[in-house]
Amino acid sequence: MRLPFLPTLVVAAAVAAMVGLGIWQLQRADWKEALIARLEEARTLAPVELEDAEAPGLQYRRASAHCSIPRSRSQLRGGRSRAGQPGFVHLASCLSAGRPLVTIDAGWSAGPDASVAIEASGPFTGMLRKPGNWEGIDTGLYVLVLDRPLAGLGPSAQPGVDAIPNNHRLYAVQWFFFAAAAILIYGLALRRGLQTRQERPGV
Template sequence: MKRLPLIPTVLVAAAVATMIGLGVWQLQRRAWKEDLIARYQAAAVLPPVAWPNLPPADDSLLYRQAQGFCTAVTGWRAVAGRNARGESGWSHIAACGSGAEGPGMQADMGWSKDADPPSWTGGTVTGVIAPDSRHRIRLVATQPAPGLQPSARPDPSATPNNHLFYAIQWFFFAAAAAIIYMLALRRRQTPPPPPSQSSPRI
């Protein structure tokens, strides 16, 4: 029996171990994400809070019910969103002054089929705090601005949690690499067939 080639075997073993480690890490991430979603769901039923002057450095306010006051609308942006019935369109987010130090408040004032901003100029906003890609958090209004429909209520269960799928992928890659290498070794160690001898011509 031929000896295993040292360097290729070490490299393949290291690659397989790395992929298995990544799969285990994804399983750990899955457990962490499940705990995070559970905390978000618990936050959704806590008593309402006032809109903070400064967004917190962590996610402690996500999915909390909250109330803020928009003293003036300084700008609008429209982002792809859904309404309460799940229809696709535009969510209209107002950049608000809040009458206090800090960056103010981002208020999702509702949904429509087109991207044109509403004529709402400010006031009290009651809703649910949701993640915001630009400003960390925004307040999704329960009562939309005139002419708009309510945006979809922020749902903690919609938080992506694909870590089990990623873990299965890494374990599959590890198994495939090990099997392919074992087949290559078997082929290498199989002696070649004897050369065929042709019959002498008469």
């Protein structure tokens, strides 16, 4: 049986693309697992003195920051308490020599109407994390989640790798399944076409 050229070419290209995406997801899974292992290790390292707002490799490191928070209203963002309760975390910029050094997660409150006026001087101690683009704050600064909250707030949840998704192996299985399904469906279509021609030899 001669295979139809154009449909076979299209299916082969689609299958190759799906297999390629599956392999890429497996590579992403290996990368993500290495990243998670590195971040887990960072939590066990000795605390650092934060001196550079953009210093690389400090995600999830314990740190001390010598800076001051000028009196301002805190910025509220959705977050959780250290006990896992949903609510809001209070963020404020901390300055060193007049320049932003770090964003301070000053603590947690249950309601959105609890924005507080914060004014404090360091050193502040806690754990560093990178902010997400969705938080609407300076992504060039780390967020320092304080060990001890300020201004009568409750303690915010410490950053952890549990919040980092790693579904890449599942995505890889899906792409390989799609590739196998495409081959099966195309094979069934070819078989049906062959049967139709055999039943109608004059066509």
